[in-house]
Amino acid sequence: MEKMGFGNVTSTSKTMKIIDTEKKISVLIVEDDLLIQKIHKVMMTKFGTEVQLAANGKEAVDLFLSGSSFDLILTDLEMPIMDGIEATKKLRSMGVTSMIVGVTSRNQDSEIQAFMKSGLNACYVKPLNAEKVTAVLNELKNI
Amino acid sequence: MDVGQLQRQFIDYTASLFREEWRGFLDDQFTQLRKLQDENNPDFVFEVVSLFFDDSEKLVNNMAKALEQPTVEFKQVDAHVHQFKGSSSSIGAHRVKNVCVAFRSFCEQQNIDGCKRCLQQLKHEYSLLKSKLETLFRLEQQIMAAGGSIPMVE
Numbered sequence: 033m034e035k036m037g038f039g040n041v042t043s044t045s046k047t048m049k050i051i052d053t054e055k056k057i058s059v060l061i062v063e064d065d066l067l068i069q070k071i072h073k074v075m076m077t078k079f080g081t082e083v084q085l086a087a088n089g090k091e092a093v094d095l096f097l098s099g100s101s102f103d104l105i106l107t108d109l110e111m112p113i114m115d116g117i118e119a120t121k122k123l124r125s126m127g128v129t130s131m132i133v134g135v136t137s138r139n140q141d142s143e144i145q146a147f148m149k150s151g152l153n154a155c156y157v158k159p160l161n162a163e164k165v166t167a168v169l170n171e172l173k174n175i
Numbered sequence: 176m177d178v179g180q181l182q183r184q185f186i187d188y189t190a191s192l193f194r195e196e197w198r199g200f201l202d203d204q205f206t207q208l209r210k211l212q213d214e215n216n217p218d219f220v221f222e223v224v225s226l227f228f229d230d231s232e233k234l235v236n237n238m239a240k241a242l243e244q245p246t247v248e249f250k251q252v253d254a255h256v257h258q259f260k261g262s263s264s265s266i267g268a269h270r271v272k273n274v275c276v277a278f279r280s281f282c283e284q285q286n287i288d289g290c291k292r293c294l295q296q297l298k299h300e301y302s303l304l305k306s307k308l309e310t311l312f313r314l315e316q317q318i319m320a321a322g323g324s325i326p327m328v329e
Contacts (some may be wrong), residue, residue, distance in 0.1 A: 036176050071223060078211055110257075
């Protein structure tokens, strides 16, 4: 699968934009930190998406194994039990074609590249903000 | 104090937290969080900041304990600092985040004195931030009690 790294946000607008879609975009947030889970959940809901949470990579994989599917997966890198790299590799090997976007506190190029190589469509350094979310959702609309 | 005066006080106080010449306590991420607060999540910022306070206190204690060990595990210290950096940047705690960045460098260098200095600085900055945010929330409560709405400060 072609890897896309559209991490450079070009939009200068900092206002929230509700993306006009015909159906609600379903988002799986994979994040172990409760504070960041809360922020990302409310942020994605504010953008009109339907959000489900997974506390680690294994929970995310189990959701797909149970038959769930999501348009977009936002995944942290460092998580207990199964991290973002392992989870992304597993999901791609299962044939999951959802957009998978990494959201990590790690900002070294080598760390981001390693995360991207696992099968991400893009990777952002935390924190998520309105500009990054807009870029991701617009990219999703274009797929 | 009437509602208008309280609201002006709130605007001035909030603006002061962002002022660059005072090495702003908060950055734009905090403004983004305030924009997420609405009738569906009326206490969102307070809840997020409360979670941040709880996490921070645990992390600072963990860092202190790790640095007191006879043999310091710098990777363990770094893991706590990394987590604190993540949560502080997610709520827009600008100065706290910057101390975490410096702290991580000292962890990488395995510089125990540098780490201990950073821990003290982190405790100081966190304490200042906590005090500032508690004042902000008190001002909000006073405005709500007086029947006013909370102004959005960009």
